Amino acid sequence: MSRLISLAWFALFLVGCGSQPEISKGVTSQLTQNGIILGHFSKDGKWSVTLDSNAEIHIYDNANQSVIFSVPKDKIKTPVKEVLLSDDKEMLIVAGENLISIWSVPKQKLITNVPFAGVSPLASISALALSHNNQRLLVAMDDGSLNMADLFTKLNNRFMPHTRPIEHLAFDNSGDYFVTGAQDGLVALWQFASPKPLYEHQFSHRVTSLTVSHDGKHLFVSDGLNAQHVLDFESGKQLSELKYMARFKMFRKAKFISDSGLLATSSSKSHLSIWRYESGEELGTWSIHTESEGATVVDMYVPNPDTLVTLNSDGMLETWAVNVLAKK
Template sequence: MRWYTVITTLFLLLLAGCGKDLKLSEGVVHQFEQEPLLVGQISDDGRLLLTVTVSEQVTVWRTASRQVEYQVPQEQLLKPVRHALLSKDNSLLLVANYDTLGIWSVSGRSFIHKVQFTGVDPMATISHIALSPNNGRALIAMTDGSLNMADLNTRLNNRFKPHSRPIDFLAFGKQGELFLTGAQDGKVGLWQFGSPKSLFEKEFAHRVTSLTTDQDFSRFFVSDGLGAQHIKTLVGGEEVVKLNYSARFKIFRQSQFIPNAPLLATSSSKSHLSLWNTGSGDELGTWTIATQREGATIMSMHATSAGKLYTLNSDAMLQSWDLNQLKAL
């Protein structure tokens, strides 16, 4: 039994080593801005791309043609720009400063309205935003751990305080009824919109540095700083697998489940992309992204059903990766 364990371990190590030697990158598709980005997002369907530069220029691009779809006029912006988000159907653009959320129509190229939000602590500022798939509900998280649940149709807002530290992660379910939160207090919670009662809560030893869900909203990946990285079921929070890697310290930032494949992509605080087997938790390899400036990091990822992964980094570089090569491992 011991020899079997040793052989299995050696095989997995060799497999990971083969992954690192694969040249998955297909190169930089395009660099959309010359300035560094404050915010970057690839749309859910990959057709559009959102950039917010350090000079606070908010632009929505057509990915294929690399042309501007819509650029928010400077006089309309809520400065300083802290957060920006494209809706899942690409029709709306949300931009927020410290305490106000603005909504623009991308297709209509026009400003719709703005709403001010507060936390339980009057000094709290907006820490994260999310929009439901049907665009009817918004989540506005605050640095004091409170959360605003705003119905954009009725203009009603319910506020409660699920965390004690800033909320950095929000994810809506497919129907916009359930949502997941993750914060610097190390807690992850599943909630029903409009209710302050959690469906489940998990507390980790360190602050949450990465949190994402799969397409079916049935599993989530969470990293609690330098502690441990888990894939868990979303309804009850049961353990599916824990990631395994040889590095003593590994920081996890962006993360993305790959559709139609047992794969998870993660990024680090440095210029690295890692891929994992979601069945075993084993690391398949880590690759260095293309950058223009030292310290550039991945800000957004988009995976296709054809086995392509696209990454957008803080240098505004869109890079393509061929995940089909991993099938050979």
């Protein structure tokens, strides 16, 4: 009987795969032939900032693949831990182990270098986040401490909300609140400049993915094994949980697709999945276009509710027609 059940499940799996729509529109741009270690879209999706395998930092125009600005190689303090482009594309922030370099993109000029430390004297920078108005900067450290810097007043508050490296940070739209996620499995909401959490969620394993919806109402969090939750950003209440047949899935990147009820996630390998996040239903998993083995998605951009654009570690921009899944 168990063999018959297994065969039945296998048949259903084949039917599901056979009926799965193809949503990729293909690779639209190749930004670089060098592998990308870190990469982010600008808020409007027109630019990308990358750290490549040659330890070079470039800002690209995604439409024609031209380089808008490159950080001079002799000004890059290696190893680079993070690169961050402001929402208005005026400011580029580069993080070394203990130093933040702030560049003016229009002037292509270094504005300032600012050192940051953790509680441990050996701590180094592990993550960055900049508020939408460019006034507040979060600098997370790998000892679990966090710097909350006000770029206008030049004041910095440091506290230690985690016991392991903080790898995920996200502001709300106002810049008054933010969430953290770390290797200790803890996710928490904070008010800027306050060391008291507004809520906390303790996961069993390290947090591997964290993202906030465009309207600031929802928060998606995944741990390193089998807990993937959609939360209400303000209250922390769990709204749904992703459901799948596999024993576990690894979630590396995630993005809410605005006004569609859909969530996109990427794996640690070359896979992209789409979900209905209110029900947790998986609509399908697709392989991204790659040139090298092990390439994966490094960032996503949603230009409209019908479309998703991915940037992968091979430097490729790929467009996805997620509106095909609307009636699925």
